[in-house]
Amino acid sequence: METVTQFITDLGPAVVLPVLIFVFAVILGLRPGRAFRAGVLIGIGFVGIGLVITLLLEQLGPAAEGLAERFEVQLNVIDVGWPSTAAIAFGSQVGAFIIPLGLAVNIALLGIGLTRTLNIDLWNYWHMAFIGAIVAIVTESLLWGFVAAAIHMVILLALADWSAPWIQRYYNFPNVSLPHGTSAPYVFLAIPLNYLFDRIPVVRDWKLDPDTIQRRFGVFGESIILGLVLGIVLGVLGGLSLNAVLQLGISLAAVMLLLPRMVAILMEGLAPVAEAAREFVQRRFPGRNLYIGLDSAIAVGAPAVIATALLMVPITLVIAVVLPGNQVLPFGDLATMPFIVCMMVPIFRGNIFRSVVAGAIAIAGGLYIATAISPVFTQAANNVNFQAPGDATQLSSLVDGANPVTGLFFGVAQAPAVGLPLLGAAALLFAWWVSRRQPGEPAVAGSKPRPGEPERAREPQEERI
Structure with missing residues (x-):
């Protein structure tokens, strides 16, 4: 089972997803030719997204390292980043069986x-x-580990369904949801915060979305210029050379332009499959709707997401330095900030100010979680013979080590015989509550746009997905 799981994960999304989409589309009634083309297009889209995200990670890495050195950060728990965390997870005994377990839970809940x-x-x-x-x-x-993994799947599916109206409306992703373990849990934070922002005088009227910025600043407000400026600023703060600063600026401007284009290719392939899924479900299950759960990588290309994420890099380091009791040095996951904020941004209607405030709150709380679980995280790494970077002896991460759901499971695991059954019951009740809502129905009072405000903050025409 471990060999099969490893084979599937090693193939990656660019190979596995086209195959799954082709089979799925044929079952839904799409002609094999159209299904094959859709799968190939989706694979091409993921290749493009992967290339651009790799560019982002490679370019931000030196700036983040320079920022950490200039802040003279002296923290003893190292953020090893999501690739290492994923390797540790899949290398565990639970990881060997997680794909069949996850699919079984998903199919049961659909049924x-x-x-x-x-x-x-x-x-x-x-x-x-x-x-x-x-x-x-x-x-x-x-x-108990398998039970926890199954409960986690229930929570992620419910969060994906709950947030789907925002995701579909803001990003223009019909019949798509994002059951992503890093991104989805922050919906719990964004919804009440947005409700609060809408009721604070003056603050509720601040519009800091990319469209508003471009209208006010013209060409200097375009997303590519915003990426250029933020890249230069980060390079200067990181103490990079002039050449490196300019290269970082142009690279981030390229990310701002290319990511939405790559997502557009993926969505071109997904569109006929999503339509076939809608028709299939409506014929056999009137009144129900089916969402295709995808990686939140398809959402990180929006200008508001990238702008928020870039602003969060220095903010995260400052928080790590000044936060009493924190022992985690943010490093490996600094460049993956887009995944942390990408499902909050639609709830804030693209408002960068609200997204940055929410991101700062998420990071502050998350660093305490990452510090608390670091001994267990380190043991999990040792169990799979993970080689820690440098002289690091204590490990953690921002992507999942600092995740609020991780903190929740870590807490209930202290008394598993009581905590996990109660959490499982609460997760099923939450899924039942979400399933009773009509698709597109606002999740909380106050989540609708105010009179005269568009439903979502649209990107400039050339950036719109």
Whole structure:
């Protein structure tokens, strides 16, 4: 089973997703030729997204390292980044069985009507494996680890369904949801914060979305110029050479332009499949809707997401330095900030100010979680013979180590016989509540735009997906 799981994850989304989409589309009734073309287009889109995200990570890495050195950060828990965290998760005993377990839970919930999402994002099942591995270590029980992983799947599917109206409206992703282990949990934070922002005088009228910025500043407000400026500023703050500063600026401007284009290719392939899925479900299950669960990588290209993420890099380092009791040095995941904020941005209607405030709150709380779980995280790494970077002896991460759901499972694992059954019941109740809502229905009072405000903050025409 471990060999099969590893084979699937090693293939990556660019190979696995086209195959899954082709099979899925044929089952839905799409002609094989159209299904094959859709799968290939989606694979091409993911290749493009991967290339641009790799460019972002490679270019931001030196600036983040320079920022950490200039802040003279002296923290003893190292953020090893999401690739290492994923390797640790898939290398665990829970990780060996996580794909069949996750699919079984998903299909069961679809069958009884507790979710609308079919999560085909198999390589990101590692988030559930990570939760399971952490709980298994804390409880000293592999069984509790599998239970925790299954409960985590229920929570992610419910969050994907709950947030789908915002995701679909803002990004223009019809019949798509994002059951992503890093991104989805922050919906819990964004919804009440947005409700609060809408009721604070003056602040509720601040519009700092890319469209408003461009209208006020013309060409200097375009997303590519915003990326250029933020890249230069980050390079200067990181102490890079003049050449490196200019290269970072142009690279981030390129990311701002290219990511939406790559997502557009992916969505071109997904559109006929999504339509076929809608018609299939409506014929056989009148009144129900089916969402295709994808990687939140398809959402990180929006200008408001990238702008928020770039602003969060220095803010995260400042928070890490001044936060009492924090022991985690943010490093490996500094460049993955877009994944942390990409599902909050639509709820804030593209407002960069609100997104940055929410991101800062998420990071502040997350660093305490990452510090608390670092001994267990380090043990999980040792269990799979993970080689720590440099002389690091204590490990953690921002992507899942600092995630609020990780903190929740870590807490209930202290008394698993009581905590995990209660959490499982609460997760099923939450999924039932979400499933009873009509698709597109506002999740909370106050989440609708105010009179005269568009439903979503649209990007400039050339950037719109």
